[in-house]
Amino acid sequence: MTHTGQTTQFRYTAQHKPNQLIYGNGQTAVITGWTVKQAITKHLQPSDYAVIGQLYSPTRGINLLIRNLLLNPHVRYLVILNATKEDKNAGASQCLLDFFHNGVEESLSDTGRKSWKILSAIPGYIEIDIDINSLGKLRHSIEVQEAKSITQAVNLVKKYSQREIIEPWGFPLEFPMSTVEPTVLPGSRYGHRIEGKTIAETWVKIIHRIKTTGTIRPTGYDGKWQELIDMIAVITDEPADFYFPEPNYLPIHRSFLEQYISQILDDSPNREGVKYTYGQRLRSWFGRDQIEQVVNKLVGEIDAASAVMTLWDVKDHDQGGSPCLNHIWLRIVDNELSLTATLRSNDMFAAWPANAMGLRALQKHIRDEIAKRSEYDLKMGPLITLSQSAHIYDDTWSNAEQLIQEQYVAICRNIDYYDPTGNFLIEIADGQIVVTHTTPGSGEIVGCYYGKNALKLVREICAASPAIRPDHAAYLGLELQKAADCIKLDKSYIQDK
Template identity: 65%
Template sequence: MTNLVSQELYYRPAYKPNQVICGSGQTVVVTGWTVKESVAKHLQPYEYAGIGACYSPTRGISLLIRNLLANPVVRYLVVLNATKEDRNAGACTCLLDFFGNGFELGITDTGKQCWVIRSAVVGYIDIEIAADDLEQLRASVECFEAKTIAEAASQVKQLAKRERVEPWGEPKTYPLATVEPTVLPGTRYGHRIEGKTIAETWVKIVHRIKTTGTIRPTGYDGQWQELIDLMAIVTDEPEGFYFPEPNYLPCDRTFISEYVSQILDDAPTVEGVKYTYGQRLRSHFGLDQVEQAIGKLIADIDSARVVMSLWDVQDGEANSSPPCLNHIWLRVIDNELSLTATFRSNDMFSAWVANAMGLRALQQHIRDEICDRSKYNLQMGPLITISQSAHIYDDCWENADNLIANQYKKAFQERDYADPSGSFVINIQDSEIVVEHMTPGTGEVVNCYSGKSATQLCRQIAADCPALQVGHAMYLGCELQKAELALLNQHYYTQDRPLKIKL
């Protein structure tokens, strides 16, 4: 075999070409969650056609199959199914099942017709691709599974020694359906979203991004819709996590049980695995930061210095793939342990729910350890994530729109109206509108406003209470306007009730 191969024989991905390392062989290597460069460094370009990752069985496999159909020169597929992440996500297993078991007509999670892979792992192929072409691909490409990088590289080298085989057909490409989002005006920087559970908060996050997020190019051959600096606050996530029924979250309990261990537990250094959050927290910097945090809070329960870092200064170097989760800050206020996590980049549709549940499990672990080792009996406080780039990738826009259509109205209707800024009692006294501002819970009057103009009163309250919830502020505006109408027309006014005409 010579490495002097014509340029025309090089693998040419029709979709997401920048995510594939291309060569001139006849074998495509699917690396799953293993870093593709870790495989490529063991091979010569003439030994492989392409090397690339595949993360999702519902979105990634279809794009891979499209690229294989566009490159019938590929006759072999080596699937590296090596890591815990691969087993948890299931994309490699599902891809192997496509070649082994085939596919059938079905429906996607958004209700669209598709080809469903016959597998225990749910995987979709775009319905636009002809079934005959899929069957020809299955019959023409020989598939191999590898459990380690060394095994994958050895298999590719052995295949490269075989006599070159003619392409199995003509290249075929299919138009890729696109979703064009409608972007409404809104704030680009600095957002606050709160919910009782991770599920409720997630629905609100997806709605906010899909409503006002800016369309930006990504580094991954596509687009995302993005907001900058989004703070999400989860106040009452139950122990063991809340999963709605039916489950509309992008993960289930089995996935989360595996994912939580990646945050809580240390992990050995494995070739091709960039890092795990647990490894960064437990051993990467030469100390166990989780144990350090527990010890600091036991020694000084009021400490504001309990910071865990996952960012290594080497992460800023070129060709590095730095962790998305950068810092974790813990604080005890009024006997509640809160956790704040900062993400430099956050896939809010596919990853945030798992991120949040993993962080909540870490928060629970630290709370329990402090209680077991000290006199403190702490309660669980809020979980806060600050996502500096909060985005949804274009291949999830349709799923996001479907989630909003089915769940957002319900999530918004279930919100409670207990505003931390307090409550307001409105009356008409001595030919003026009188508004008393009271603290939440205790009902202590902290301010009093009076006047004849609803507009002027709204401006005064807004200036003094800038953190008022939007729904509460709109309610106040309506009630004050109603009070002004009652004053002008000499009607009876009672808050939250229709006006009554004086007879």
């Protein structure tokens, strides 16, 4: 705290996410939710506020925000903007309001750890190592107001700035956080393919892959993430009404899905503080309705390979805030409509399931529109996402570990052994191993391999069929070694026996 003439200037100190905040020297903190910080800042002077920051998630953001407030007892007013659809979907602003209005109780967090649970219909947690008396003191020392619009938020901040300076409510309180660096196994950084029947199944496999071999590196926003580059996810059989596991372990609930899908399918007007929605970029941003364009393209040319939609604007390089979803491509093969989406940067833990469900809804919308306007009754093909930077932020590492422990083993138990590479029939003839490669389903012979050395045969098969599933290749190695042993011992060999 410094004194300049008759004016007292406070200095806000952020221990967590310091580079994501805008600092002033007043006594009011402003939380903008999903509205960009600059939409508030441009209407204010630094002397009007102490700090301005965004809050996206109740389970990831509130704990850090509370820690920062405890470190800055000169903050005596808090304005929480709760204005957009995104705010309502995320629930973070409402959960923060509920913390100040209702308090907390001791419970278990979403990772199973003992925590303070905010008394709210929206899950939100504060780590148990923060003293409960300090939380109570904070709640009762700050005047909190909800704002439903940018104008209302600005007016509240200006009103508070006209009040007499209040002494800090106490001394700065710091509660250290423990961090655990994950163990990373060796593996390829580039190019990963993961397939599942549903978005939920595929998501668990994605999280496991990143947590196992992902590179740990600093983000551009404070903190770290674990990342793999160019991850392809293929979802083959997501039901029309979407599959939600019970109990639901996905970071999205069915009640919010309709609103999220609307952000992809529907146009929206320009709103102050909201950079764009995906629907706006697809429907009107470039002066064309790109969804209509691809429907008409495929109706007129069912085999077209140019049904493309783009969300990247070359101005994004200069303006910042560029969309994570950049490119969508649709293709019809064998009466089946597939959709491929490219995302340059993808939060695989918190965002990918919603991204995938929204894209699947777009895929179904295009399929249905083609059916209305033509004689084509297309089947829903796979949804493919290419996440160029597939990452998990460090504040969800513990959640990711818990998800893997609780769900990954169960998913692996329910393996579908179908391999599009085909089947391999093994027998012994004339003193050597004979492997016949057949197509899946029809059983057409497409290759034969001969020899006595099991390892050499496996290598030949994998070289000729590089897309073979890893577990299928391992199975072949075991069976071929059994066949080789039978030749040495002069015993009969029967596959799988």
